[in-house]
Each structure stands twice: as C-alpha cells, then as structure tokens.
Amino acid sequence: MTGDPKETDEIRNSRAAREARSIVKFMIEHTAYGGFGALVFGALVLFFDIGGIYSLAMASRDAPIFIMLLFFGLFITFGGISLGIGIMNLGGFSDNDRYEDERKSHRNDRNDGRGE
Template sequence: MRLHPHESRALGYLLRHLIVGLAAAMVFEVLILATDLGGLRQLMWASEERWLLAALLLFGLSITFGSLAMGISIMVLGRERD
C-alpha cells in the first residue's frame, strides 16, 4: 500500500519530532545520572542489573519525551481564526 504525499509528509513530520523527543530523553537520563538525582545513580550502580535499570529508565523517559514532542508538534500545526 502506497502512501499519499500528504500522509508521507505528516509521518515524516511526526518522526522528526519523535527523534527530538528521544534525544531529549537521552540527555535527561545522562543529566539524572551525572548529578545522581535522588541517589538514583548510586542505587543503580549497587545493583547487578545496572544496565537493565538504565535501559528501563531510558525506555520510560523515551515514551514520555517522545510523546510530549509529538503532541506539542501536533498542537502547534495550525489554528483556526475567528
């Protein structure tokens, strides 16, 4: 099934904003771990599954920031004027 040009542009638009959200999630995780916010880094590094915990944190942040970036991009697309 082939996409229409306007559908392809819309998906590309959303994908670009999703990538921005994913990048923001990675930066935020690095900042959380670099500053040891709430002792989270210390707790993670004390565990044997530290990489799994880091991956789960990144997964949760990616869902949040990716959805936020896509939602904002949709909301600012256009507004009807009175």
C-alpha cells in the same frame, strides 16, 4: 490492480501517498526531538546522581536493565510530549488580532454578524 509498474508509480506518487509520507515524517521528526531531550535529561539525572538513582543502579547486578528501562520510559514520555506539542502547534491561525485569519476573509456578505 494489475501489477502494472505505471499504475504502481501513480499510486506511490498520489496526493494521499505524499500526505501520508509527510505525516509520518512529521511524527518521526518530533518524536526524535523528544528522544534527544530524554537522552539529555537522563544523562544529567545519572551524572548528578539525583535521588541516588545512579548509585542505586550501580549497586545492583542488573544495572544495564535498570538504565535501559529508565531511558525507555524517558523516551516514551518526552517523545509523546514533543509529538503532542508539535500536533497542537499545527493550527494555522490565532485569535490574536494581529492575524488576518479565515474568519475575516471568508465572511458571508448576507450575514455580517449583526444579527439581521
């Protein structure tokens, strides 16, 4: 690598770099969905004072730290679940008979599954 601007642009626009950017975008997007869910869930828990969490937090002198830790834990949990669901939904086909998946279109003609 000589530092040539043209070479740098080729690396930046390579297929691997584009795929890496799309993967990072996918991860950030799905984690943000989970983060939004965490904010909504945490706000509802505090608003309805479920389990006396809000009352307990406000009785403490460290209420901001308590609230921050609550939302941090919810963000990690909901973000991880959302990212996991997104990754598991990446599959391109299903075993459902409605889909014409790769197994039917790329069948080996010599062995059509009859064991001959």
